Amino acid sequence: MKQPIGFFDSGVGGLSLLPAVSAVLPNEDICYLADEAFSPYGEKTSTEILDRARSITEKLLALECKLIVLACNTATTQVINQLRKEFAVPFVGIEPAIKPAAIASKKGVVGVLATKGTLNSQLFHKNSLENGSKTKFIEQIGTGLVECVENNKINDAKTYALLETYLNRMIDDGMDTLVLGCTHYPFLLPVIEKIIPPHINIIDNSKAVAQQIKRVLSKLDLYDASKSTATHRYFSSSANSSLKAFVKQPINYLPL
Ligand code: DGL
Numbered sequence: 001m002k003q004p005i006g007f008f009d010s011g012v013g014g015l016s017l018l019p020a021v022s023a024v025l026p027n028e029d030i031c032y033l034a035d036e037a038f039s040p041y042g043e044k045t046s047t048e049i050l051d052r053a054r055s056i057t058e059k060l061l062a063l064e065c066k067l068i069v070l071a072c073n074t075a076t077t078q079v080i081n082q083l084r085k086e087f088a089v090p091f092v093g094i095e096p097a098i099k100p101a102a103i104a105s106k107k108g109v110v111g112v113l114a115t116k117g118t119l120n121s122q123l124f125h126k127n128s129l130e131n132g133s134k135t136k137f138i139e140q141i142g143t144g145l146v147e148c149v150e151n152n153k154i155n156d157a158k159t160y161a162l163l164e165t166y167l168n169r170m171i172d173d174g175m176d177t178l179v180l181g182c183t184h185y186p187f188l189l190p191v192i193e194k195i196i197p198p199h200i201n202i203i204d205n206s207k208a209v210a211q212q213i214k215r216v217l218s219k220l221d222l223y224d225a226s227k228s229t230a231t232h233r234y235f236s237s238s239a240n241s242s243l244k245a246f247v248k249q250p251i252n253y254l255p256l
Pocket residue numbers: 009010011013014039040041042043071072073074075115118146181182183184
């Protein structure tokens with residue numbers, strides 16, 4: 001039987017990974033669950049996020065998922081280690097791309113735009129310490145940006161103003177490389193690119209996550225090498241889902 005890969009995020013953010021995933025794994029079925037009833041995750045405690053992540057894992061297992069992707073930096077940095085202890089299913093997560101950014105930065109100054117939960121997490125701090133001996137990381141919490149994406153207000157003046165405030169601080173501090181440490185933020189790229197000067201590199205780690213999913217599936221002999229067409233199904237914990245504005249398929253309401 002063909003088993004899907006499960007993805008979850010607090011909302012639409014994790015969708016930003018799917019183009020890279022479809023390019024690397026074109027035949028894999030996908031179940032995407034947006035926990036919009038509990039969005040945003042960035043301001044929640046790790047205990048709260050763990051509770052949600054456990055319920056979501058159960059739901060995705062009930063949908064026969066063979067691997068679960070935490071398509072959310074906040075959930076990955078806060079709870080992936082605990083989920084791995086509690087469930088036998090393999091998990092893949094996404095974390096701010098600190099290491100590739102440190103390598104790419106010529107001046108050794110990297111801006112990291114992420115949620116409060118991600119920037120305050122132990123995993124993020126461990127990674128920045130390990131990769132930061134020659135690199136200065138400028139951390140910036142993107143308060144309000146997830147809501148701008150969820151409400152599809154990407155081109156609004158308020159979104160521009162928020163981004164301008166956050167990015168200018170990092171530009172003034174000399175960043176030459178920017179890490180988008182939240183899966184919602186790639187949807188803001190058209191606005192971000194209007195604000196930052198062209199010499200600033202933006203690191204996209206969606207391809208690296210897709211490759212990691214493929215590596216884990218291959219290692220566990222779960223990789224679908226058939227040429228069958230992939231089916232994508234979408235679920236939301238909210239009856240009034242923002243996914244509707246981002247995907248063409250019907251959205252299934254799945255209360256948690
Ligand atoms: N998209 C998520 C992340 O990558 C969650 C953002 C939120 O819900 O605050 O961090």
